Amino acid sequence: MATRMILPAFAAAVSAFPFSPSSSPLIDRQACTPATDVPSVSNSLLPNPFIFADGSEVTTADEWTCRQEEILNAFQQYELGDLPPAPDSLEASLNGGTLSISVTVGGSSASFSASVSGGSGGSSGAIIGLGPVALPLPGGVATITFDNSAFAQQNGGSSRGQGIFYDLFGSDHSAGALTAWAWGISRIIDALEQLGAETTGIDTARLGVTGCSRNGKGAFVAGALDTRIALTIPQESGAGGSACWRISDSEKAKGKNVQTASQIVGENVWFSTRFDSWTSDTSRLPYDHHLLAGLIAPRGLYVPENNIDWLGPVSMTACMRASRLVYEALGASEHLGFSLVGGHGHCQFPASQNGELDQFVNYFLLDGQTKPEIIDRSEENAQAGDYIDWEAPVLS
Numbered sequence: 001m002a003t004r005m006i007l008p009a010f011a012a013a014v015s016a017f018p019f020s021p022s023s024s025p026l027i028d029r030q031a032c033t034p035a036t037d038v039p040s041v042s043n044s045l046l047p048n049p050f051i052f053a054d055g056s057e058v059t060t061a062d063e064w065t066c067r068q069e070e071i072l073n074a075f076q077q078y079e080l081g082d083l084p085p086a087p088d089s090l091e092a093s094l095n096g097g098t099l100s101i102s103v104t105v106g107g108s109s110a111s112f113s114a115s116v117s118g119g120s121g122g123s124s125g126a127i128i129g130l131g132p133v134a135l136p137l138p139g140g141v142a143t144i145t146f147d148n149s150a151f152a153q154q155n156g157g158s159s160r161g162q163g164i165f166y167d168l169f170g171s172d173h174s175a176g177a178l179t180a181w182a183w184g185i186s187r188i189i190d191a192l193e194q195l196g197a198e199t200t201g202i203d204t205a206r207l208g209v210t211g212c213s214r215n216g217k218g219a220f221v222a223g224a225l226d227t228r229i230a231l232t233i234p235q236e237s238g239a240g241g242s243a244c245w246r247i248s249d250s251e252k253a254k255g256k257n258v259q260t261a262s263q264i265v266g267e268n269v270w271f272s273t274r275f276d277s278w279t280s281d282t283s284r285l286p287y288d289h290h291l292l293a294g295l296i297a298p299r300g301l302y303v304p305e306n307n308i309d310w311l312g313p314v315s316m317t318a319c320m321r322a323s324r325l326v327y328e329a330l331g332a333s334e335h336l337g338f339s340l341v342g343g344h345g346h347c348q349f350p351a352s353q354n355g356e357l358d359q360f361v362n363y364f365l366l367d368g369q370t371k372p373e374i375i376d377r378s379e380e381n382a383q384a385g386d387y388i389d390w391e392a393p394v395l396s
Contacts, residue, residue: 032062032063032065032066032069034052034053034066034067034069034070034073035052035053035054035070035073035074036073037073037077038053038070038073038074038077038078038286039053039286040078040278040284040285040286041283041284041285041286042283042284043283044246044283045246045387045388045389046244046246046247046288046290046319046322046384046387046388047285047286047287047288047291048388048389048390049067049071049290049291049294049325049326049329049390049392050064050067050329050390050392050393051390052066052067052070053070053074053286057393058393058395059393059395059396060395060396061330061395061396063395064329064330064395068294068295071287071291071294071295072224072225072295074285074286074287075224075287075291075292075295076179077274078274078275078278078285078286078287079176079271079272079274079275079278079285080175080176080178080179080221080271080272081173081174081175081176081179081271081272081273081274082173082174082175082179083175083179083182083183083225084105084169084173084175084183086186086190087103087104087105087168087187088104088105088106089103089104090102090103090104090187090190090191090194091103092190092191092192092194092195093195094116094195094199094200097115097116097117098113098114098115098116099113099114099115099116099144099188099191099192099200100112100113101113101114101187101188101191103168103187105168105169108167108168108169109168110164110167110168112147112150112151112164112184114128114144114145114146114147114188115144115145116142116143116144116200116202117142117143117145118137118141118142118143119140119141119142119201119202120139120140121201122201123197123201123202123203124140124141124142124201124202124203124206125140125141125142125202125203125206125207125208125230125361125364125365125366125367126141126142126143126144126192126202126203126206126207126208126365127141127142127143127144127207127208127209127210127231127233127361127365128144128146128185128188128189128207128208128209128210128222129143129144129145129146129209129210129211129215130146130148130181130185130209130210130211130215130218130219130222131145131146131147131148131149131211131212131215132145133145133210134212134347134349135210135233135235135349135357136349136354136357137357137361138358138361138362138366140366141208141361141365141366142201142202144188146181146184146185146188148177148181148184148211148215148218149163150163150164151163151164151165151180151181151184152164152165152166152175152177152180152181152184152269153177153269154177154214154268154269154270155268156267156268156269157266157268157269159268159269160269160273161173161269163177163180164184165180165181165183165184166180174272174273174274175272176269176270176271176272176273176275177218177268177269177270178217178218178221178240178270178271179221179225179272181218181221181222182218182221182222182224182225182226185209185222185226185229186222186225186226186228189204189207189226189228189229192204192207203367204228205230206230206364206365206366206367207228207229207230207231207365208229208230208231208232208233208300208361208364208365209222209223209229209231209232209233210232210233210234210235211234211235211237212235212236212237212346212347213235213236213237213238213346213347214268214270216234216235216236216237216238216241217234217237217238217240217241217270218270219232219233219234219235219237220232220234220237220241220242220292220293221292223296223299223301224292224293224295224296225295227299229299230299230300230364230365231299231300231301231302231360231361231364231365232296232299232300232301232302233301233302233303233304233357233360234303235304235305235347235349236304236305236306236308236311236346236347237303237305237311238259238305238308238310238311238312238316239258239259239260239261239263239264239311239312239315240264240270240271240289241289241292242289242293242303242305242316242319242320242338243258243259243289243311243312243315243316243319244288244289244290244315244318244319244322244387245260245261245279245282245285245288245289246282246283246285246288246387247288247312247314247315247318247319247387248260248261248312248315249261249282250315250387251312251314251315256309256312256314257309257310258309258310258311258312258315259310259311259312260279261275261278261279261282262279262280264279265279288319289319290319290320290322290323290326290384291323291326293319293320293323293326293336294323294326297323297326297327297330297332297335297336298327298330298331298332298335299335299364300335300360300363300364301323301335301336301337302336302337302339302356302357302360302372302375303316303320303336303337303338303339304339304341304349304353304356304357305317305338305339305340305341305378306340306341306342306344306346307340307341307342307343307379307380308342308346313340313342313378313379313380313382314380314382315382316338316340317338317340317378317380317382318382318383318384318386318387319384319387320336320338321338321376321382321383321384322384322387322388323336324336324338324376324384325384325388325391325392326392328392329392329393329394329395330395331394331395333374334371334372334373334374335371335372337356337359337360337372337374337375337376338375338376338377338378339353339356339375339377339378340377340378340379340380341353341377341379342379356372356375356377359372359373359375360372
């Protein structure tokens with residue numbers, strides 16, 4: 001791998017103005033009326049991405065954009081909790097390698113920071129890490145480290161409603177920690193946009209997000225909720241990330257030691273309390289996590305996984321192969337890379353995946369001209385066709 005260069009010392013900079021956009025540019029709105037109250041279903045198979053809640057079919061790319069908004073509404077309604085709008089105001093400054101952000105929401109204000117390092121100078125792509133970025137990134141990519149656990153704590157059930165996010169929105173806010181972290185990452189992107197590339201050395205058109213394990217779940221959700229993120233890399237995210245709830249339940253019923261929705265809600269506060277009443281029968285959910293990836297499509301998504309039972313290798317493999325059908329429908333199959341490789345410790349990125357990572361980073365964050373290869377790699381013989389009863393259309 002190339003050695004990362006260090007950006008020249010950042011000049012002290014500060015900027016402030018009333019912040020008016022929506023919380024983040026989630027899904028570009030088209031002339032459509034997606035369901036805001038998405039009904040539950042009874043379906044042991046993975047729901048069809050290309051059918052609206054009212055039963056009508058998705059036949060065009062514009063209609064898919066509308067369907068994405070409906071899927072987003074369903075995730076918030078059943079699992080993630082509500083994503084708040086943007087703050088009333090945001091102030092950002094960059095001193096050395098510290099990006100400082102202050103936000104005001106109603107009568108509440110809060111401040112937090114992220115550390116910035118690396119890059120090639122000039123205008124670099126950057127990747128935001130939930131926690132330290134451990135991936136062997138090629139040279140030229142800046143890294144931004146976000147202390148997501150301080151923003152919304154994840155110390156078991158007793159930590160629900162604690163952290164900077166809940167200081168702003170109240171400890172009883174419906175958002176789970178994953179949604180709270182996504183809101184914080186969107187504010188980091190706001191700050192970078194506000195300060196500009198001349199100050200930060202970062203091109204905000206080339207931003208990525210990553211994290212591993214629990215933080216990989218957070219990276220997946222952040223990539224789904226903010227379309228300004230060009231590349232999402234959820235590493236070993238398992239249940240709540242790249243695994244599908246229905247398939248994990250099926251594997252559990254076969255005696256596999258796999259994490260399920262029923263278990264995960266008792267472990268930590270990553271999800272909204274709204275999810276609690278649905279985990280005992282995930283077949284009622286009008287979505288599954290193949291559609292979390294569908295919210296990212298056709299943007300870049302590289303999913304490196306590990307063959308650890310608890311993560312759900314069969315579930316992750318079949319789930320992401322179902323997601324690829326969404327990318328195929330949009331003519332962007334190569335924008336989704338799935339790679340499950342065992343034989344290494346949890347969150348230890350194996351050298352055999354370095355070339356795959358480089359392809360995605362070079363194309364999406366370094367403005368490379370060569371698209372990634374179609375990466376579909378798994379040690380499990382798990383096919384999407386075993387869990388779906390639909391085919392992907394060609395969206396015009």
